[in-house]
Amino acid sequence: MIKIDHVTKKFGDFTAVDDLDLEIQDGEIFGLIGPNGAGKSTTLKMITGILPPTKGDVLLDNYSITKDTLRAKQQFGFVADSPDMFLGMRGADYLSFVASVYKVNRDEAQEKAIKLAKEFNIYDSLNDYIANYSHGMRQKIFIIGALLHTPSTWILDEPLTGLDPASSFKIKERMREHAAENKSVLFSTHVLEVAEKLCDRIGIISKGKLVFVGTLDDLRKKSGEEGSLEELFLEMVK
Amino acid sequence: MKDFVLLCKAIAGSSTGVRIRKTKMKKKSGYSFFSSNLFSQIMAGLVISLVFGIQFYSNSSLFLSSELLDFTQYFSNATNSYFIALFALSVINVMNIFFLSKNDEALVSFPITPGKIFLARMVLSLGYALLYSFIFLVTGIIYLIFVNGTALSYVNLVISFVTLPFLFISISFIVVNAIGLLVNFKKHRKVGTILTILVSIIGFVAFYLPTIFGTGESAQDLVASLEIMQQVYSQFAWIIYIPIKAILLENSTDWIYILLQVALTAGLLGLSYLFANMTYINNIGLEEGKKRKKVSSDITERRINRAFDKVSKNGMKSYVYRSVREVIHSPQIAMIYLFAPVFVALVVGTSLAFAVPEIVSLSTINPRTSSSILLAFLFGGSVIGSMTLTGSSIAVSSENKNIALIKSSPVNSKQYIFSRIALSTSATVISSIILAVVFVTMGSISPIYIFYLLLELIPAGILFNYVNVWCDLLIPRFDWNNVSEITNNSWKPFFNMIINFVSWIVLIGISAIFVLIPNELVIIGPVTVCLIYICLIILFRYLTSKRFNKLMRSDISY
Numbered sequence: 165m166i167k168i169d170h171v172t173k174k175f176g177d178f179t180a181v182d183d184l185d186l187e188i189q190d191g192e193i194f195g196l197i198g199p200n201g202a203g204k205s206t207t208l209k210m211i212t213g214i215l216p217p218t219k220g221d222v223l224l225d226n227y228s229i230t231k232d233t234l235r236a237k238q239q240f241g242f243v244a245d246s247p248d249m250f251l252g253m254r255g256a257d258y259l260s261f262v263a264s265v266y267k268v269n270r271d272e273a274q275e276k277a278i279k280l281a282k283e284f285n286i287y288d289s290l291n292d293y294i295a296n297y298s299h300g301m302r303q304k305i306f307i308i309g310a311l312l313h314t315p316s317t318w319i320l321d322e323p324l325t326g327l328d329p330a331s332s333f334k335i336k337e338r339m340r341e342h343a344a345e346n347k348s349v350l351f352s353t354h355v356l357e358v359a360e361k362l363c364d365r366i367g368i369i370s371k372g373k374l375v376f377v378g379t380l381d382d383l384r385k386k387s388g389e390e391g392s393l394e395e396l397f398l399e400m401v402k
Numbered sequence: 403m404k405d406f407v408l409l410c411k412a413i414a415g416s417s418t419g420v421r422i423r424k425t426k427m428k429k430k431s432g433y434s435f436f437s438s439n440l441f442s443q444i445m446a447g448l449v450i451s452l453v454f455g456i457q458f459y460s461n462s463s464l465f466l467s468s469e470l471l472d473f474t475q476y477f478s479n480a481t482n483s484y485f486i487a488l489f490a491l492s493v494i495n496v497m498n499i500f501f502l503s504k505n506d507e508a509l510v511s512f513p514i515t516p517g518k519i520f521l522a523r524m525v526l527s528l529g530y531a532l533l534y535s536f537i538f539l540v541t542g543i544i545y546l547i548f549v550n551g552t553a554l555s556y557v558n559l560v561i562s563f564v565t566l567p568f569l570f571i572s573i574s575f576i577v578v579n580a581i582g583l584l585v586n587f588k589k590h591r592k593v594g595t596i597l598t599i600l601v602s603i604i605g606f607v608a609f610y611l612p613t614i615f616g617t618g619e620s621a622q623d624l625v626a627s628l629e630i631m632q633q634v635y636s637q638f639a640w641i642i643y644i645p646i647k648a649i650l651l652e653n654s655t656d657w658i659y660i661l662l663q664v665a666l667t668a669g670l671l672g673l674s675y676l677f678a679n680m681t682y683i684n685n686i687g688l689e690e691g692k693k694r695k696k697v698s699s700d701i702t703e704r705r706i707n708r709a710f711d712k713v714s715k716n717g718m719k720s721y722v723y724r725s726v727r728e729v730i731h732s733p734q735i736a737m738i739y740l741f742a743p744v745f746v747a748l749v750v751g752t753s754l755a756f757a758v759p760e761i762v763s764l765s766t767i768n769p770r771t772s773s774s775i776l777l778a779f780l781f782g783g784s785v786i787g788s789m790t791l792t793g794s795s796i797a798v799s800s801e802n803k804n805i806a807l808i809k810s811s812p813v814n815s816k817q818y819i820f821s822r823i824a825l826s827t828s829a830t831v832i833s834s835i836i837l838a839v840v841f842v843t844m845g846s847i848s849p850i851y852i853f854y855l856l857l858e859l860i861p862a863g864i865l866f867n868y869v870n871v872w873c874d875l876l877i878p879r880f881d882w883n884n885v886s887e888i889t890n891n892s893w894k895p896f897f898n899m900i901i902n903f904v905s906w907i908v909l910i911g912i913s914a915i916f917v918l919i920p921n922e923l924v925i926i927g928p929v930t931v932c933l934i935y936i937c938l939i940i941l942f943r944y945l946t947s948k949r950f951n952k953l954m955r956s957d958i959s960y
Contacts, residue, residue, distance in 0.1 A: 175957070212810035216955050233954070237812040244806045252591075253727050256709035263713045264720035265811045274710040291705040295591075306807075 165190050166211060166317055166350060171220035173206050173372075180206045182372040183220075188350055188365075190316075193343045195359035196352040198369035199401050204352040205245060207369065208321050211350070212242045225316055238266065241310030245321040245352075247302035251295035255286065255305050258294060259312060266313035273312055280308040284334060299326040307335060318342050320351040324358060336362055356394050370401040409514065410522045447533040454484070455540035462548055477545045484537045488566070490605025492574035494598055495530045499523050500682060501578060501587040502594060516683040520675075524571065531567030539563040558660045565667045572670035579681050721821030798822070798871065798953070799878045815950040819943075823867040831860050861935035868942035875949035 166188040173181040181203045188194045198204050209215040211222050213229045213236065222229040227236035250258050256277070263273035281287040284304040286297075294302060303326055310318065318339070324332050339349045339362060353359055359366050360380060368376040368383075376383060383396050458480055462473070500523050509519055542559040545551070551559075578597075587594045712720040801808055808818075835856065 209806075213954075214806055214809040215957055230955075234812040234814075237810060240810075242807070242810040244803070244810075246803050246806075249802075249804045249807060250724075253724060254709065256706045257712070257723065257727060260709045260712050261720045261724050262811075263710070265813055268713070270710055270713040273713055274706065277710070278706065288702065291702060291709075 165223075165225055165348060167223040167226075168207075168211065169221050169223065171207070171210055171217045171222060173203075173210055173215060174218045179372050181210065181217075181369075184369075184372075184374050186367060186374060186377060188317075188348050190348050191343050191346040192364045193339055193349045193362055194351075195363035195366045196350065196369060197354070197356060197359050197366055197397065198352075202369045202401070203372040204369055205321055206372075208242075208319060208350070208352055212240065212319055213237055238313070239315060240317040240319050241313065241315035243303075243306050243310045243318075243320040243323050245325070247299065247306050247326075249294075249302075249306070252293065254293055255281075255290040255297070258305060259290075259309055262309040262312050268313050276312055276314075277308060280311060284308060284331060300328055300331060303327055304331060307338075311338075316347050318347065318349045318351075320349070322353060323351055324353065324355060356397055368397060368400050375400055406518065406522065409518060410525050444533060447536050450534070451536040451540045454537050455544055458541050459544050462544060473548070477541070481538060481541060484541065485566075485570075487605040488531065488534055488538070489570050489574065490601040491534055492527070492531050492567075492570040493578060493601045495527050496571065496574040496578045497587060497594060497597065499527050500575070501582055520678050520683050524575075524674075527571045527575075528567055531571050532564070535563050535567045538566060554657065558657070561660055562663060565663055568667045568671055569663075572667070572674040575674045576670075576677055579677055583681055721817050722824050725821050725825050798874050798950075809954055813954075815947045815954070819868075819871060819946050819950055823864075823871055826870075827864050827867050831863060857929065857932045861932055861939060865935050865939050865942065868939060868946055872942055872946045872949060875946060875953060878953060 166186075168184055168186040168188075171181060171184045172179065184203075184207060196204050196207065206215060210217045211224070211229065213233055216230060221231075222236075224236045224239040227239060229236040250261075253261065259273070259277045262268075263270070263277075268276075277290075278287065281290055284307070286301055286304050286308075289297065289301060294305060297305065303323070307320075307323065310320075323335055327335065336358070339351070342349050343364070365377065365379055366383070367374055376386065378386070383400075462476070503523075539559065542563070543556075546555055546559065581593070581597065585593045712723050714720065
């Protein structure tokens with residue numbers, strides 16, 4: 165469960181996120197959508213402790229990210245938007261490093277890593293350097309890393325960018341499975357169709373403000389008209 | 403022409419990095435000419451030239467007064483050392499600029515001919531080589547002053563100063579290209595690392611050979627040690643035969659050597675271009691076409707098992723292993739990690755040697771020589787020691803985009819910081835032990851002094867590493883794309899150089915405590931200094947941890 169409690173983020177005079185108040189329940193897939201520069205990534209960065217909020221707090225399974233930081237960080241797995249990281253490590257070494265950071269038992273970590281690597285079709289590349297991976301392969305190794313400690317919350321920043329259709333399908337399936345286990349999934353995306361088909365609820369963020377939270381039906385009711393999510397979204401962020 | 407200059411700038415900005423920013427940007431981003439890598443490279447080149455110039459001058463005057471050896475031979479040997487060092491530097495530069503650059507694929511998509519890209523990279527390589535060629539120029543001027551060189555000799559010296567870098571870069575290009583034909587440096591970075599380390603060792607030994615052998619209690623001792631050096635170098639004298647002959651002008655017909663040198667340089671440059679046409683120019687931007695080898699499932703499983711063996715209860719093994727991997731992945735960082743600890747040990751050890759006459763008999767050598775050696779170590783130590791700081795700063799600033807995942811993970815500050823300094827600390831400790839053994843062997847002194855030396859050297863190494871990480875944590879930067887940019891474009895090199903220099907001076911001051919203590923109580927000195935170091939280690943451990951936690955809660959992202 166994620167509770168975002170009236171969070172504001174300012175960079176000097178610029179307000180990137182303005183008084184965002186939101187709760188994501190267990191078993192829910194929540195999609196954060198919005199135009200470029202709306203504040204989606206900043207919001208995810210505050211939730212994951214990468215950026216401190218100027219005001220407000222974020223609770224992950226009731227652990228405060230600002231006060232009980234390490235415990236709060238144990239609760240989620242995060243997939244960043246850019247997979248160009250840890251390039252000097254082999255895939256298997258990276259996963260072993262993640263297992264150490266999250267204090268996962270050695271055998272359990274290895275078993276899970278192998279299972280996920282086979283599932284995402286990168287098992288044969290585990291001993292290759294991440295620098296030699298394609299964009300999609302890098303994305304996959306970080307997704308596996310984020311799932312290694314079986315987090316109760318899965319947070320993904322633009323997770324489907326650069327993935328082939330099969331892997332994209334696999335991740336969406338994983339998200340559904342994760343939610344089915346009564347765990348929450350929060351992700352940001354630009355692909356409205358994905359949000360439309362996958363999310364239980366969506367949040368539309370524009371100029372740092374959360375302008376809508378609810379289901380697609382709620383959105384249609386609110387705008388009082390029929391139409392695709394794309395049309396409604398464009399109307400909302402005008 | 404303007405286009406070509408812009409191309410050179412673009413390549414410079416993204417390879418080993420000459421980055422000059424306009425001063426008006428200073429307020430916004432902290433960049434300026436004085437914080438650029440170009441400035442620190444110029445400073446390093448000038449300081450090294452000055453230091454070796456002083457040392458050469460000091461040794462030469464002693465040498466001439468002894469009248470025991472051929473002074474010209476001594477000059478030839480000294481320049482031989484510098485040439486080998488210059489060659490080593492050229493190999494490293496060529497490899498980085500030509501073979502490890504990241505922007506070839508982007509550049510070939512522009513309407514630029516590959517030949518132009520090759521030339522732009524060549525210009526950059528030559529720029530670096532010319533900078534370090536100052537060492538030869540300074541040494542040459544001193545030599546000509548001593549032998550009352552003619553005007554023509556000076557002209558020839560300047561011609562040699564300009565042409566030699568071309569010569570070294572051409573040879574380096576051919577050598578690196580030949581290796582590059584067998585292996586793709588970008589894909590097999592270990593090969594680049596090994597090559598860098600090998601040529602660095604050769605360059606380092608050559609560079610310090612005159613210093614190492616230029617010691618002795620008297621002029622006769624100095625000459626005797628220089629004789630050893632001469633014997634070693636007489637094997638390689640042919641390397642600089644032509645430029646030396648051109649400068650010496652012993653016979654009226656010797657000016658022909660300068661023509662020979664220019665012709666040789668032009669020939670090698672031409673050969674480089676031909677070689678480049680066969681290999682580099684036609685392959686710019688092309689990755690190795692070989693298919694990935696199919697590894698059997700047994701081997702894959704075994705390797706995965708090995709990777710997960712690093713998962714321990716406290717995770718430290720995995721943390722440290724991560725640092726090791728990064729070092730191997732980057733030739734520049736590997737070089738820093740290899741040499742910086744050696745310098746820390748060398749500078750601390752030498753300062754001790756001079757401060758405590760009982761420890762090493764080196765301290766009783768001729769004052770003029772000893773002061774020049776000490777100066778050489780001090781300056782050399784501050785320049786290369788600054789690389790330690792930048793090297794350790796790789797610890798945090800090199801995280802680049804990794805910082806997002808590090809900040810979002812439950813990373814323990816103590817584990818993280820220790821893993822970052824563990825490697826350089828172990829290297830320092832090993833260097834210290836080797837140095838202590840060398841001193842004991844050289845000085846024929848009581849083994850108890852090994853204990854005294856290590857009592858200072860090991861805590862000093864640990865302390866410096868903590869200070870380095872703390873320095874980096876003061877203003878970490880994560881907005882560069884690769885480790886080369888961090889090491890080269892950081893504002894730190896110059897600042898670090900000063901910090902290092904001051905640190906060494908303070909260190910020598912502390913070591914001087916020994917001198918004030920009577921011989922029978924000499925143990926008090928090392929113990930006192932060791933205790934001071936331990937207190938400082940505790941202090942900086944606390945400060946580093948505090949800064950790291952602050953970073954984790956800061957607005958700094960990527």
